[in-house]
Structures are given as C-alpha cells and as structure tokens.
Amino acid sequence: MDSAHKTTLPEPNAILDRYGLFLLDQNLNVLYLSPTTAALLNCPAKPAPNTTLHQLVPELNINAIQASIAEKPDHPYKHQENINLASSTANPTYCVSLYAPQGRNGPYTIIGCIHEANNSEQINLYHDLLQKAKLLALNNISLNNHIQHSNRQILQSEKMAGIGQLAAGVAHEINNPLGFVFSNIKTLTNYIDSLFKIIEVASQDQNNLELQQVLARFEYDYIKNDLSELLSESEDGLQRVKKIITSLKDFSHIDEEEFAAADLHKCIETTLSVAQNEIKYKANIIREFGQLPPIDCIASQINQVIMNITVNAAHAIADFGTIHIRTGTRDDKAWIEIEDNGSGIPEDIVKRIFEPFYTTKPIGKGTGLGLSLSQTIIDRHNGTIEIDSRVGRGTKFTIWLPVQQ
Numbered sequence: 417m418d419s420a421h422k423t424t425l426p427e428p429n430a431i432l433d434r435y436g437l438f439l440l441d442q443n444l445n446v447l448y449l450s451p452t453t454a455a456l457l458n459c460p461a462k463p464a465p466n467t468t469l470h471q472l473v474p475e476l477n478i479n480a481i482q483a484s485i486a487e488k489p490d491h492p493y494k495h496q497e498n499i500n501l502a503s504s505t506a507n508p509t510y511c512v513s514l515y516a517p518q519g520r521n522g523p524y525t526i527i528g529c530i531h532e533a534n535n536s537e538q539i540n541l542y543h544d545l546l547q548k549a550k551l552l553a554l555n556n557i558s559l560n561n562h563i564q565h566s567n568r569q570i571l572q573s574e575k576m577a578g579i580g581q582l583a584a585g586v587a588h589e590i591n592n593p594l595g596f597v598f599s600n601i602k603t604l605t606n607y608i609d610s611l612f613k614i615i616e617v618a619s620q621d622q623n624n625l626e627l628q629q630v631l632a633r634f635e636y637d638y639i640k641n642d643l644s645e646l647l648s649e650s651e652d653g654l655q656r657v658k659k660i661i662t663s664l665k666d667f668s669h670i671d672e673e674e675f676a677a678a679d680l681h682k683c684i685e686t687t688l689s690v691a692q693n694e695i696k697y698k699a700n701i702i703r704e705f706g707q708l709p710p711i712d713c714i715a716s717q718i719n720q721v722i723m724n725i726t727v728n729a730a731h732a733i734a735d736f737g738t739i740h741i742r743t744g745t746r747d748d749k750a751w752i753e754i755e756d757n758g759s760g761i762p763e764d765i766v767k768r769i770f771e772p773f774y775t776t777k778p779i780g781k782g783t784g785l786g787l788s789l790s791q792t793i794i795d796r797h798n799g800t801i802e803i804d805s806r807v808g809r810g811t812k813f814t815i816w817l818p819v820q821q
Contacts, residue, residue, distance in 0.1 A: 440514075440526040444469040444481070453530060456510075457501070469528075471494060475499040476512060480482050485516065485526075492516065493526070498533050509533040590657075598654045603791045605647045612640055637794035659689065672690040677710035680718070684741060698730040699756065700741045706744035717793045725754045725813045732758030732811060748819050749799075755812040761805040767802070797821070 436456055439448040446467045454461040457472060470478040472560040476497060484495050493516035498509050511533040516526045597668060618624070619631055695701065729739050733756060761769065770791045794801050798818050804809035 436530040438472075438528040438530075440469055440528060442485075442516075442524050442526070444478070444485075444526070446472055447525065458531060458628055462490055462523045467538050469539070469624055473499070473512065473530075474499075475501060495511075517590055557609055594654065594657060598651075598658070601647065601650055601654065605651075608643060608647070666771065675712050675714060678713050678715040678718070680711050680713075680743060680752060680817075681705055683715055683718050684743075684752070685724055687719045687726065690719075691723055691727055694743055695739070697728045697736075698733050699737045702738055702740045704740060704742040706742070708745060708750055709819055711750050711817055713817060717796075718817075721754065721790040721793050721815065724790045725815075728786065729756035729758065729811065729813075732760075734759060745819070747815050751817070752815040753812060755810060757810040760807040760809055761803075761811055762807055766803060766805055770801075 426477050434662050437450045437451045438446065438453045441447055446463050447457070448468065449457075449461055449463060449472075451461055459472060463472065469476065469481070476499060480497075481495055483491055487806060493514070495512075495514040497793055498534045500508075501510055509532070510530055513529045515528075516524055615631075615636065618627060619636075621627065684703075702780070726739065726741075733739075735758045740753070742751075742755075744751055791801060794815060794817070798821065800816045802814040802816070803811065804814075
C-alpha cells in the first residue's frame with residue numbers, strides 16, 4: 417500500500433466515508449452507506465428506511481447469508497462472496513465481506529465491505545480497513561447505546577424539569593388566592609365571634625319573647641358550636657393546602673443546579689408530603705431518623721430519587737403495609753434506607769431494574785425510567801444505590817451519599 421493510503425487509515429471518518437464500507441442491523445437492514453459504496457452500487461447515499469441488503473445488492477445469496485448468521489450466535493460471524501455487479505459498467509468481479517461481533521444475543525451491527533476481488537492492492541487495503549472498521553463499529557455500538565441511554569435520560573430530566581417548572585408555577589398561582597382566602601377566613605372568624613357576643617347580650621332579655629322564639633327555632637346553640645368547628649376545620653384545611661404548596665415549591669427548586677448543603681430529613685419530609693396521595697392508601701410510613709449533618713447535594717434531584725423509590729415501594733405492596741425510612745452516617749458518608757414489606761423482586765429482575773425503559777408495571781402504568789434516572793443522579797453525586805430484595809418479604813434500597821463533595 418502507498419503512504420497516502422496509510423495516512424488516512426487511522427481517521428474514522430475516512431474509514432467510513434471514503435471506502436466501500438456499509439453497516440447493517442441484525443435483520444440485514446441498511447444502517448449506513450459510505451459515499452463510495454453508494455456510488456459503486458448506484459444508489460442514494462441515504463437509502464430509504466428498512467432498505468435491506470438484498471434490495472441493495474440483489475446479486476448476493478441472501479439465503480446463505482441468513483443461514484450463516486443464524487449459525488453459532490456465540491461466535492464471530494464472517495461471510496465472503498464474489499459477485500458481478502449489474503450496476504457496474506466495467507463489470508469486474510467484486511468481493512463482499514460481512515462481519516459481526518461475538519455474542520450476538522442482543523441488537524448488534526454487521527460491518528460490510530465491498531472491493532474488487534482480483535485487485536491485490538485493494539484486497540490488502542480493504543482487509544486492513546475492515547479490521548479497523550470492526551473496532552470502530554464495536555466502539556460505535558457501545559457509544560450509540562450510551563448516547564441513546566443519555567438521550568433518554570436527558571429527555572426524562574427535561575420532562576421532570578418541565579413538570580417541576582409547571583408545578584412551581586401552579587403552586588405560585590395557588591399561593592396568591594390562598595393567602596387572601598386564609599386572611600378572609602380569619603377575619604370572618606372574628607366577625608362571627610362579635611356577632612355571637614351581640615346575640616348573647618340580646619338573648620339575656622327574657623322578656624323579648626320573639627327573640628327567644630327565633631333562637632329556639634333556628635337552634636342557635638347548635639349553630640354557634642357547629643359554626644366554630646366549621647371555621648376551625650376550614651383553617652386547618654387551608655393550612656394543609658399551604659403546607660402542600662410549600663412542599664411542592666421546595667420539591668421543585670427548578671433553578672437549583674449547584675451543589676449546596678441540604679437537610680436530607682427536610683428532603684424526605686418534603687417528598688413524602690408531595691407523594692402523600694400515592695402512599696397514604698398503601699402504607700404507613702415509619703421514620704427511624706438518625707443524626708445527619710448538612711449534606712452537599714442538589715436537593716431537588718435527591719427529592720426525585722426519594723420520590724421514585726418510595727412510590728415504587730408503595731406500588732409493590734398489594735393491600736396495605738409499611739415503609740420504613742431510616743437515615744444515618746458511616747465514616748464520611750450519609751445513608752438513606754427505604755424498606756417495604758411488599759412482594760419483593762425476583763433475582764433475575766433485580767439485575768435489570770436500573771436499565772432504562774425496563775419496567776414490570778402494566779403498559780401505561782410505568783415508563784421504566786424512574787430507577788434509571790435515580791441511578792444517574794446518585795452517580796452524579798458520587799454515591800451508590802444498593803438493593804436487597806426477597807420475593808414475598810419486601811425490598812430495601814440504600815442510598816449512600818458523600819457528606820462533602
């Protein structure tokens with residue numbers, strides 16, 4: 417090979433774009449064509465979706481290729497075949513080489529290479545290129561999986577940020593009318609107390625028979641007691657709404673993207689308040705809090721992790737059970753333990769629970785992104801998540817976080 421060819425070999429873009437290489441999926445659908453391959457086969461550089469190798473190169477023995485692919489899936493797959501291209505005016509014999517990596521149990525990529533069969537320089541060149549393309553494609557498979565995983569998590573993060581922004585906005589909008597309703601209730605309570613005093617003074621006149629009849633007819637004593645209880649319950653309800661709104665705003669913290677010292681117990685309480693409706697009908701929460709120093713973290717993200725695990729724990733309980741939430745420290749790390757007495761997770765599923773989009777919930781009930789996103793958040797915090805689960809006895813998640821980042 418001449419030196420000009422050698423200088424281009426290490427460049428991945430040159431390998432894919434300049435020479436007769438192409439990529440296929442495990443079903444022989446075309447994923448990529450280099451410009452050289454497209455020109456050689458006289459087809460568009462970007463073929464239509466689901467274009468197959470047989471449509472691309474009808475001269476190939478597709479049945480033989482498919483049979484050899486199905487054979488020995490735990491071994492690397494190789495196929496070479498000489499053909500005469502109908503699209504070529506010079507009509508030389510071309511060699512098509514296909515290669516697939518070892519362990520083709522899941523999605524994989526087949527690397528293809530086409531060159532003149534009787535040109536020794538091209539044969540040497542393309543064999544060298546194919547070896548480099550194998551490494552490149554294998555790296556691309558890993559990279560593409562990582563990119564797809566990251567893109568899904570970014571999408572989920574953006575979705576959660578959007579929900580958080582919406583929740584914070586709604587909480588702010590509710591907070592304004594809530595403020596004056598709360599103030600009006602207090603003022604109304606004072607006014608009614610004054611009216612009761614006026615009525616009581618007037619009712620002391622026993623000679624006013626008409627007033628005594630009205631008080632008896634409308635059950636004044638009952639109304640007085642019941643109205644006081646109604647106003648008290650209304651104030652209590654407004655206080656609860658105010659607490660929920662405060663928790664919602666604390667939970668969102670949409671502008672918070674920097675690490676800062678936070679109270680993990682407050683994070684837990686905020687999250688439980690927001691998730692109360694998902695939990696209260698399924699389990700009692702038993703708090704077993706230890707002493708915790710302020711923890712360097714992004715509180716809104718830790719809230720999200722606690723939310724995901726706690727709601728999952730509630731969903732794992734068939735009827736009604738308990739969820740224990742414990743905290744403590746060991747050395748320079750803080751830990752949060754969330755344990756339920758639900759159905760537990762089979763061992764073969766435990767290995768997959770952090771995979772994106774993997775869920776055991778019915779369609780429409782879960783996205784399969786909650787634990788994957790939680791894992792990413794804890795990784796960003798330089799922490800770990802441990803899981804201990806036994807079928808029929810429940811599941812325990814333990815979150816470890818550095819006290820200082």
